[in-house]
Amino acid sequence: MASISLSRISWAAPDGHSVLTSVDLNFGQERTGLVGRNGVGKSTVLKLIAGDLQPLAGSVRVNGTLGLLKQTVRPGERETVADLFGVAGALALLRRAEAGAAGxxxxxxxxxxxxDRITAALARVGLHIGPDTRLAELSGGQRTRASLAAAVFAAPDFLLLDEPTNNLDRSGRELVIALLAGWRSGAIVVSHDRELLDRMDAIVELTSLGAARHGGNWTCYHERKATELDAAQQGLAHAEKQAAEVRRKAQLAAERKDRRDAAGSRKAAQGDMPRILLGARKSNAEASRGSGARLADRQRAEAEVALASARSRIEILQDLSVALPPTGLPANRTVLKLDTVTAGHDPDHPVIRDLSFTMEGPERVAIVGPNGSGKTTLVTLIVGGIAPIRGTVSVAVDFAVLDQRVGILDPGASILDNFRRLNPDATDNACRAALARFLFRADAALQQVGTLSGGQMLRAGLSCTLGGPRPPALLILDEPTNHLDIDSIEALEAGLGSYDGAILLVSHDETFMANIGIGRRLDLAPPDGQRI
Structure with a gap:
């Protein structure tokens, strides 16, 4: 029977930061969702299983074959689909054989x-390309599909999927969900996609306290976790109350003892007590004081142990807070206007043709469409990254953009230095306060951006984009939830719900779009040919 076992695994980042400490995990032939906050080590677990990382302590045992879908695919200029499948050498042999040059x-x-089998595997994920296709020619979503086809190609005993629905359009997400619904071998899925996690057989939650397995899908886990957390919080409240009561009683006893001692001292000072009786009373008082102190110390120690035990059952979680000052954007103000725009990176093959579109006031518009339809190209056009081939683009208010790769950040600089560069008018206190709201407190703000996990990097980008003293009147967000954990997504939804500016969003996350109040959609590839 195929299985995966991690025994007392520990691993630390190159800077010495401990990520996993003495973690035990076991996986069998079922579909398991691996969840947890950004930076807690979910992707690290997959890399340890795959052998891409070696543990500092503990052991990893894999009984069976693996198919791995990595979180990002950054291809080399000449890397092809065949390289992704690991069959470039085998295909080169076939070409030599066809040319009569093989022994x-x-x-x-x-x-x-x-x-033919590779072509068929690619077709099953909606890609009609061949093994010689260069990966650099594919969109991010198309590369994810190709990676998924490569992961399942050899029918492995276990699929290791790291954020498999990132960069995928709606049809791509449905494809992943359908694939896992019919998968009869093992699968370990790192994801924040609540719809996908509802198709799992079990959920493993990774926290700073270790790992805990919950049978059932995401909805079952979420309901059970809420019940368990409520019980643990009640236990913690009781332990805190007991500890406070012990401390109060100890303080009262000490005060009473001090009053008695003071009264005895006054009596002795009057000189009307025999010396032998005075000595006996002093000895008794000292013995009583010592006994009482030992009892109080023992009670305090027991109460503190009970309190620490209660706290250990709860991971101390700090909520992400996205509180934004008002922008004052009036309802009738033109924010963005495109007039019969044709655009693309190749003038002979434009992706966008004759597009006219206007945003006014604090509108919330989603740019939607299948992968390759030009969503990111349109964002690049609006922010001035490329010029239109024909037509005009006008952005009439100040804006901020956050793209999928968080390109606004300098990976070689700290989070704090990036914030100062992007918000030059903010004071040092304002910088620190803004970063703290995004959970980058004290030394955490000094982390180099290039060392952050995907979710941490996006959170850093959000802090630098939204955390300044005056938020922009227009936010342009390109797949902002791709690398955030579920708690952070919900916090971002709450923050954007109170934002009074305009939002232009590229996203495939229907739940997120509904929760932030998207009121209009700009469809770049609708069935009827109408864009809005």
């Missing part, structure tokens, strides 16, 4: 069905 021993290893 007899090589021909014995030739797999003449390989190219």
């Amino acid at each position: 007899a021993e090589e021909l014995a290893d030739a797999d003449w069905t390989l190219a």
